[in-house]
Amino acid sequence: MADVLQSVIVAIGPVAKKRDVVITRRFDMDVPLVVTDEAALQKIVMNLVSNAVKFSPDDGEVVVVMEPAQDGGVGIAVLDRGPGISEADRCRIFERFAQATEGTKGSTGGVGLGLYVSATLAEALGAKLEVAAREGGGSIFRLCVPSEPLG
Numbered sequence: 001m002a003d004v005l006q007s008v009i010v011a012i013g014p015v016a017k018k019r020d021v022v023i024t025r026r027f028d029m030d031v032p033l034v035v036t037d038e039a040a041l042q043k044i045v046m047n048l049v050s051n052a053v054k055f056s057p058d059d060g061e062v063v064v065v066m067e068p069a070q071d072g073g074v075g076i077a078v079l080d081r082g083p084g085i086s087e088a089d090r091c092r093i094f095e096r097f098a099q100a101t102e103g104t105k106g107s108t109g110g111v112g113l114g115l116y117v118s119a120t121l122a123e124a125l126g127a128k129l130e131v132a133a134r135e136g137g138g139s140i141f142r143l144c145v146p147s148e149p150l151g
Helices: 002-018 038-055 114-125
Strands: 022-027 061-068 074-079 128-133 139-145
Touching: 002 022, 002 038, 002 061, 038 061, 038 074, 038 114, 038 139, 114 128
Parallel strands: 022 061
Antiparallel strands: 061 074, 074 139, 128 139
């Protein structure tokens, strides 16, 4: 799991560096072994970290967390200090072609498929993808990956 997360951080590093966004990792290495589709997991995390960098202010910070999940799987969280996502938008951003409407207009490109694809892949893996507001501003995306694949 740590290797997948680290490969995403390295891949997005040049984009973050151009905007002086620091990507910090907080990995608890005492997580269970996860049997899952590595490519699908990497696509989900790539989208979450990429979005966090895209919506972070210049000189901002994105934090990628890996820790044991309460259900015995692995929890991954991506935290940013961007404009945040309103409660109304949090209810719909995982839908196809949906985008946050507040605080992000005109600031980025995209058609609203990234989070839809991520949610669809997470569901296929038996994982759970959620978003929450971050205290003090920004967003937290949480992915809980079960240790065993769907049977």
